[in-house]
Amino acid sequence: MSQTSFENNSLKADSLKNDSLKSSKSKVRRGAKRASYDKQTILDILDQSLMCHVAQSIDGQPFVVPTCHWREGDYFYWHGLASARNVKNSLAQPVCINVTHLDALVMARSAMHHSVNYRSVTLFGIPEAVTDPTEKTRHLKLFLDKVSPGRWETLRPVTEQELNATGLVRIPINEASAKIRAEGPVDDEADSEWPVWAGLIPLNKQWRGGIQDPEQNTSYKEPKRPNAF
Numbered sequence: 001m002s003q004t005s006f007e008n009n010s011l012k013a014d015s016l017k018n019d020s021l022k023s024s025k026s027k028v029r030r031g032a033k034r035a036s037y038d039k040q041t042i043l044d045i046l047d048q049s050l051m052c053h054v055a056q057s058i059d060g061q062p063f064v065v066p067t068c069h070w071r072e073g074d075y076f077y078w079h080g081l082a083s084a085r086n087v088k089n090s091l092a093q094p095v096c097i098n099v100t101h102l103d104a105l106v107m108a109r110s111a112m113h114h115s116v117n118y119r120s121v122t123l124f125g126i127p128e129a130v131t132d133p134t135e136k137t138r139h140l141k142l143f144l145d146k147v148s149p150g151r152w153e154t155l156r157p158v159t160e161q162e163l164n165a166t167g168l169v170r171i172p173i174n175e176a177s178a179k180i181r182a183e184g185p186v187d188d189e190a191d192s193e194w195p196v197w198a199g200l201i202p203l204n205k206q207w208r209g210g211i212q213d214p215e216q217n218t219s220y221k222e223p224k225r226p227n228a229f
Contacts, residue, residue, distance in 0.1 A: 025088040025124045026177040032143045045121045045178055046071050046099055050147070050228045054078065054086045055096045070143045070219075076123060077139060087167035090127045095171065097123045103227070105201040108185035109194040117181045117200065125171030133160075136168050140174070148223040205229045 018108045021037045028035035036042070052069045055062065061228040078095065082089045086095075098119045106115040130136055141152045185198050207225040 014141050017055045023175040026175045028177050034179045042121050042176050042178050045119050048228050049099045052099045070146045073175045077170045077187045079168045081168035109198050111189040113187050121178050124175040127169040130168040151223050
């Protein structure tokens with residue numbers, strides 16, 4: 001069976017493409033053959049995801065916080081309550097951020113060789129705050145446009161109180177790596193004829209139809225769905 005038949009997406013790990021996002025921190029040491037430092041590959045994975053996990057250390061205690069994210073140019077953004085740990089306590093402190101897409105289960109002929117196909121990105125940086133009210137509002141619109149294109153214009157305008165209560169931070173996308181697995185099972189040659197099913201079980205992700213708030217008495221047009229998961 002050809003490798004092509006097993007591929008769940010067109011992304012390939014290729015650490016020789018473009019090392020511009022490679023650094024001593026972002027260099028992949030385990031599974032290096034699946035690493036990519038190609039900037040466009042990394043940006044595509046980030047843009048195709050809605051959620052990330054922000055890892056930080058506060059007074060020696062590690063924390064990992066899931067949150068939604070978006071990107072503009074060479075900056076990676078997230079937001080939260082101004083007092084939230086991954087906003088207030090992340091300023092001027094190093095963070096590590098991960099985004100992962102699960103694409104398929106890899107079913108092998110032995111327990112040892114079972115795996116998953118995935119696309120992931122790990123970023124490193126020191127967050128900085130975005131505090132200008134106009135810029136914060138513009139970025140909240142960018143975020144909502146990622147969640148549901150065109151929805152911002154239909155909503156009740158953001159209030160000054162809401163804007164003040166919202167913290168917005170960003171890191172430059174200049175230290176990052178991707179890891180990608182997009183292939184079938186890699187079994188021991190001696191197991192090739194073992195009598196058990198082997199192959200891929202792809203994960204098909206799609207957004208379902210909307211369920212309107214039952215407290216609404218009027219039927220409204222459903223919002224657009226994102227191109228990210």
